[in-house]
Amino acid sequence: MIIDCHCHAGRGDGMTAPWDTDAPLDRYLERARRAGIDRTVLFAAFHSDFAVANHEVARIVASQPGRFYGFAFVDSVHDRGRIHDLVRTAVARYGFCGIKVHRYHGDMTREVCDAARAFGLPVLYDVMGKVSSIEMFASRYRDVPFIIPHLGSFKDDWRAHTAIIDHLIRHPNVFTDTSGVLRFDLLEEAVKRAGAHKVLFGSDGPWLHPGVELAKVRELRLSPRDERLVLADNWLRITAKSRARAHRVQPSVRGLTAPPPPRTAPPAIAREASFEMP
Numbered sequence: 001m002i003i004d005c006h007c008h009a010g011r012g013d014g015m016t017a018p019w020d021t022d023a024p025l026d027r028y029l030e031r032a033r034r035a036g037i038d039r040t041v042l043f044a045a046f047h048s049d050f051a052v053a054n055h056e057v058a059r060i061v062a063s064q065p066g067r068f069y070g071f072a073f074v075d076s077v078h079d080r081g082r083i084h085d086l087v088r089t090a091v092a093r094y095g096f097c098g099i100k101v102h103r104y105h106g107d108m109t110r111e112v113c114d115a116a117r118a119f120g121l122p123v124l125y126d127v128m129g130k131v132s133s134i135e136m137f138a139s140r141y142r143d144v145p146f147i148i149p150h151l152g153s154f155k156d157d158w159r160a161h162t163a164i165i166d167h168l169i170r171h172p173n174v175f176t177d178t179s180g181v182l183r184f185d186l187l188e189e190a191v192k193r194a195g196a197h198k199v200l201f202g203s204d205g206p207w208l209h210p211g212v213e214l215a216k217v218r219e220l221r222l223s224p225r226d227e228r229l230v231l232a233d234n235w236l237r238i239t240a241k242s243r244a245r246a247h248r249v250q251p252s253v254r255g256l257t258a259p260p261p262p263r264t265a266p267p268a269i270a271r272e273a274s275f276e277m278p
């Protein structure tokens, strides 16, 4: 069993860069099939209204429920005041089993962590190199698992990669994923020092090639048991409770035709995305 814990899907509405424009899965799925990836965790592309974007992801997940899992993308700043509602919809209506947050929108907030705690969900949070912030939320929400993708930085920031290893070691509820990490030696060091139980395979598809990303994990040359942890078992353990609840929802594509209610405030104009994305 191989689970890709990090893949985007659906359309964005920004059109400043690939990650807020479109995340089509056709080529990703072909590449994943060839690489032997069995299941994929999907969350939205960047969007000015995640109620809309999460709904689109829910339809994609519902189209192949045995193949996909869904995470609710929320904007910690723009969605302030409605994050609990967005997450409740994602859990109760879409059967999603986690939350995705990106510091591009703003720093982690108590509102996001409280929603994760209330619904028993893990949070995949891109800190964009600001590794020190992990100390704040991880130690105050010990019951919430945090997956920090890209070993702390998509931007090939060796300082962030090095610094996050300490957090992986010290915080039982902090994990990382392998997606987009260029510095293989630091990935190897993370597994060696923090343990294979703290590292998850992710591709950051469809913008990165899942087969290429998977090859990095194979090259770690772990024991069969440790490789199974990275490729699937860690994610299954972290999401065991939220998946059990999601399993009871199982929406159909047809049941998800009703669009989400319009925002009360007009969506913000998309800022130009930085090269630190996605």
Ligand SMILES: [Zn+2]
Pocket: 006, 008, 204, 278
């Ligand atoms: Zn991503």
